[in-house]
Amino acid sequence: MPRILRINTRTKEFKFEELGEYAGLGGRALTSRLINNEVPADCHALSADNKLVWAAGILGGTGAANSGRLSCGAKSPLTGGIKESNTGGQFAQALPKLDLLSIVFEDKPEDDADFSIIEIYADKVEFKDASAIVGKDNYPAHEELKKIYGDKVVTALAGPAGEKCLAASTIQFSDPHLNPARSAGRGGMGAVMGSKKIKAVVLDPDSKGRLNVVDPDKFKVARKRWTEILLGHPVTSEGLPAYGTAVLVNIINEAGALPTKNFRYGRFDDVAEISGEKIAEVIESRNGKTKEGCHTGCVIQCSQRYNDKDGNYLTSGFEYETVWGFGANCLIKDIDDIAAMDRICDEKGIDTIEMGCALAVAMDGGVLEWGDSKSGIELLKKVGSSDAMGRILGNGADFVGQAFGVDRIPTVKGQGLPAYDPRSVKGIGVTYATTPMGGDHTAGYAVATNILKVGGDVDPLSKEGQIELSKNLQIATASIDALGLCLFVAFAVLDTEDSVQCICDLVSAAHGIEYTADDFIALGVNTLKDELDFNRKAGFTNKDDQLPRFFREEKLEPHGTVWDYTVEELQAAKV
């Protein structure tokens, strides 16, 4: 029977609880419900009132393909609203082995308290001195943890940026390849972890438990069909495995929506230097890997192992959004430098999307030249140190803008916009504007239908149909996040008739209930309602559901498009 583990980070007391009012929830549905129920919306995100909640999904630990994603929730230090930051890695697979669905970190130690490593066992929690790894980058810190706990240890780390409570800091989770390369990237979850003086969390490597699947026979059938669905769609079986998510670089550039030079243009002259095809070529020439999973049980394998010029491992989880952020958005074309920047972000524990936006804003502010990757690398290395410039950069694009007097800030609700210009992919713009998460593409990935023509065909340049598209995708995404499924299953789900039924069969068989398509939809709708409710209590209004003015005033070439939605029109995208 899965439980919730509550840990008081001040008193070091802990409690294993039944799910109670949270029964039936998981992943994002659980983190958002709990935050909305238990965290005062007007608290400071770094105060003792905030809670950091990690939850496996409803299908977590069942072994269903791609069901091992973890939701990290809290009030966000970056947006001031609710946040679910979704990550791969082994954590959500390992939690159920301890009969745990979720861990909730509460309260906070005194300001002068030391950082801890928190060990989680099936029946106890131990706080250990973290001084050997405090201040260390994530890879060396993870190496130290492997020395103590063995190679198979499953870890979560606050990097130097999280220790310093910077608003763009991530939590890094260990992947199947024993690297701390998977990020709960967005919204500053690392800062919440740092504020509670948690340097690392390790799960008992000797745990053997597994979630009981109530009806194994029925589950086996559904699980087989589920894998077939994922392996039967061209995006999940061909595009993503071949080139990783960076397959999008050429596609989005061709669509005229690759934000270039801090969202000034829709195409990048040097796109060939940073394309997914180019990256795959480099990876192959250096004996890297073009296909890897971010967690055990993944059948899509969109991750990669990128080696440096000497053939040594440099980075993994090197996503399209990262390539775009440091690449086109900063006019940087050296793919090795971009890969190095990705690695630094994983080392320091900072969000690559936010840093891509922040560096471009810094370039607009004259801090470094456009395209100057070497200076960009040096700046990123400062994040997490006591250096003041590192503190500015590590707090994200809005913060850099204020520090350097820049008025061109591509953020919504304080969060940097990702790799799709909303003027020429209008559906994703609706998501940016209206999701309770702040500027976020994963919350309702309308790029699928606007550009990739998955789940239908909605013209990316026209206003028609975008509101409904974004709303439906936001709901489906919230459901998928609650189930613990990887978002990329959506490509196959949108194009396969029996896919939702198959998901429902998985849940029904695993939990011994009758789960219907209506339940699936209600899961997403209720999650969004919790999130919108929290944000309202935190002071957000409809007026916060809008893109910055420059998107409305400046035409984006090559299509000459502007952002032309009113706040009132956008409200229809909210549940």
Place this chain on the structure above:
Amino acid sequence: MPRILRINTRTKEFKFEELGEYAGLGGRALTSRLINNEVPADCHALSADNKLVWAAGILGGTGAANSGRLSCGAKSPLTGGIKESNTGGQFAQALPKLDLLSIVFEDKPEDDADFSIIEIYADKVEFKDASAIVGKDNYPAHEELKKIYGDKVVTALAGPAGEKCLAASTIQFSDPHLNPARSAGRGGMGAVMGSKKIKAVVLDPDSKGRLNVVDPDKFKVARKRWTEILLGHPVTSEGLPAYGTAVLVNIINEAGALPTKNFRYGRFDDVAEISGEKIAEVIESRNGKTKEGCHTGCVIQCSQRYNDKDGNYLTSGFEYETVWGFGANCLIKDIDDIAAMDRICDEKGIDTIEMGCALAVAMDGGVLEWGDSKSGIELLKKVGSSDAMGRILGNGADFVGQAFGVDRIPTVKGQGLPAYDPRSVKGIGVTYATTPMGGDHTAGYAVATNILKVGGDVDPLSKEGQIELSKNLQIATASIDALGLCLFVAFAVLDTEDSVQCICDLVSAAHGIEYTADDFIALGVNTLKDELDFNRKAGFTNKDDQLPRFFREEKLEPHGTVWDYTVEELQAAKV
């Protein structure tokens, strides 16, 4: 006939306009109406869409006692809401001599444009190269301007902080003693000026015009009575002239409401070292001046000339709030160091209240030790340079808090709270929470009635009567600011039966109209309505009308008080 001068800072075009729809307004009523009418509430405060508006009051230039205050308005880079920042100095006296009521700076030059000195004449505007003073501190910059324009020149300067567009930057106006010592301090007006690449504005020193007083005989009578009223009240005729505003140090400490160590305690052990009495003693021992006016025509004379140990001029306008901010709030007791910090703020063009809050937050963040005035001085000197730490500090308390992961941030709507702890002067807390200006004592100075027993006696520790008190004071203050009167006239006005009638007589005689007490009240009410309307459009909600949670959770000694108003209760303080 007074006019509005509009200057386009990009095209360098200008236009002298009749008042038109703004007829009958002045000061804060004019700046707030114009901002609300003409500035898109959702624009970036540093963008071309924002406007910087300076306006003399309705009684400006008439020679009525204490009628020479200037209102500076814009969308605030600090709060994101509307701002009227009120200042002394000679500017509002000199404007009417050019037949000008107001100057509106619009649009903004390209990012790489050079800074200008803008010369204002009665019939033209000239943009001059500012390279000789760009980057210079305000005193040396003002010296350069005196060399060019003569000793009597009336100037407004964006200091190094304003040039860098920092959110706590001031505009410094020249005083009658030829120093740039008067600040439009709050809300980052210097950053708006800097964003428009204006380094300085100078008014034609040869101008001779004067506002026509329509009925000079009637005006003379009213003016005489007005002066009598001001000289007849103990606060304006005795307390303020004797010790300056720092007379409050001992009074507020005695009341248990002197915020100490970032608002942790209500009394400061070393209060005797920073009291008004002590300051007066030091000033006298060094042949300074304990009485000076901030503008010609002031009969209160609450300003001072503070000399250093060698008897040389160090600073002026050294207010209670400054003494508190760098003193009790930072546990600094060396009054010469505090005076030096005041001077640095005037040199760089940064708000002393915001810096007092920001330094204390930095102390909480471990940047410097409590009470370490020497490090504080070094940090303040960095503001306005390209140093990253200077950029952090110069953006205010919220910004410092985010940079250093501190969750104890005494701000409302992003603006640092001043020198009165709201738990033990509850009336001022109501003003902090509800004024459209953000945390601001001048917007409805309930300290008068709570502590000084002016205009009645409302127990500072009780909730009773505070909402009504604050509301009435907010209205009266908005009227006073619109008239161009110094806020300190309110002490006398509140306690003198015929004072409002006398003010109405001044307006009636000056403008040849029948001005009534109802008009006086409506002026304030309508100003507040404009401001609240702008803030609503900018996305503020009732939820923003509240103090930070720690005021509600931590008891303040010696009275053991907490802040115990709900957001709903506070709404009644708004018009």
